[in-house]
Amino acid sequence: MNIEVLGPLTVHIRGKVVLPTAPKPRKLLAMLALRADRMVPIPVLIDELWGENPPRSARTTMQTYVLQLRELIGEALELGGGDRAAAKDVLVTLPGGYRLETGGGSVDFREFDRRVVAGYRAFDAEDFHAAARLLRSALSLWTAPALADVQSGPYIRMEINRLEEARLCALDRRMEVDLRLGRHREVLSELTLLVNQHRTHESLHRQFMLALHRCGRRGEALSAYQRLRATLVEELGLEPSPQLQRLQRAILTSRGTQAPARGMVKRPVAPARHG
Template structure:
């Protein structure tokens, strides 16, 4: 089974799609593939579909959606060229005590591949192998084809998972940019960072990277203006001043000269502080706003 979540939902067996087009069965499959090879409780599926006040017919209706997905799996199993697939759809989408379990049977799962590659990239960063880190993280980010589950209307559980995945993407992006900065690729990064700081105006780490790239490119005035815009956003939106590491970077740019070297790397900003506004924007996006 090949599973695509980092973008539109795409689930295929034997090169045949098993992704329903109807919104609620599609949502059921999305939650099952996000938790592939793990039990998803019936109560979780019901809450995903109907919230905290499900209709009396919730469980039989859920069983109907499971049957529809199994019918699509049955059709895909009929295309097995060598007879190596499971014998029936119930061997793929199992009924287990308390819920259902989707047996992925190997294949490609883009979230797991993203986590594998990004984990290797983080370890390379820890080892100060910045070239390897940049390449691994770039490869991980290439797996993304849009916001996670872009064509699925999410309930409470899928919304939480989509936010988690988007935050994981931002972390990998932040580290890939950091690796590229350490490799002296500041000029190549400027166009990308210009877009990112516009998209995430309160993300302090991205702003620090942008300031550093601008300063290295001889554009100190623009670097200081980026800091001013960030400060205005944080004060107006959250009542916060920029973090001490970012303020220190601003002072180093102001005083840049032979005796005041600009840092070799962007300041590291604590995630809970730097990502409050970013998290608010992700929540707005998951509630219906278009992905930029």
């Protein structure tokens, strides 16, 4: 079984897509996929499917959804020369919950974590080309927002937020690496989009300012700082960080395009891994 959640939910078994069309069975499959190879307790599933006021028939209805998923799994196994009875070995009933068995297949968000961690290790070893390659490879696993086609309840929403934050951290760190490699022109358009999407993200704005300055666009770099400062003060009541203030002063007093860049690209810290 191969599971993809970094975009629309996709589950493949022996090349056959297993994906219910109804919203609640699809949400159930998403819950199990997010905890692949681990048990998901029944109360957690009920809370995700129906919220704080589930119907009295919640357990019975969920069992119906499980049977529907097993039917799809069984069809995929039959196409692959398997046995429908083996569907119970893929979507396993346990005391108190259910578990989706991958059988050693791939799970894209775990592979994303693996590549990101490898990218940070390469950066720590000052192998910046390898770090850039690994981080780009990790980010290439994303095809759209996480679980873009699944209606989210509290648990899935929390997982989506976690995954999207991990993606943003990887993007931030990849920009750091690219600036180390002098790729300021290549990343400028991407940073332009990112700072508009994340209007209070100081690290991305710092990188944007550096890229603009290195491209000889000092006035725009200073304007980017002023926009960020206005947003931080208005929305959060905060001034920019001391690091950003130092960068602004360095750009103001510099004569060339490279002077403030030295020492202004901080060493990224790898985020904690998620299982």
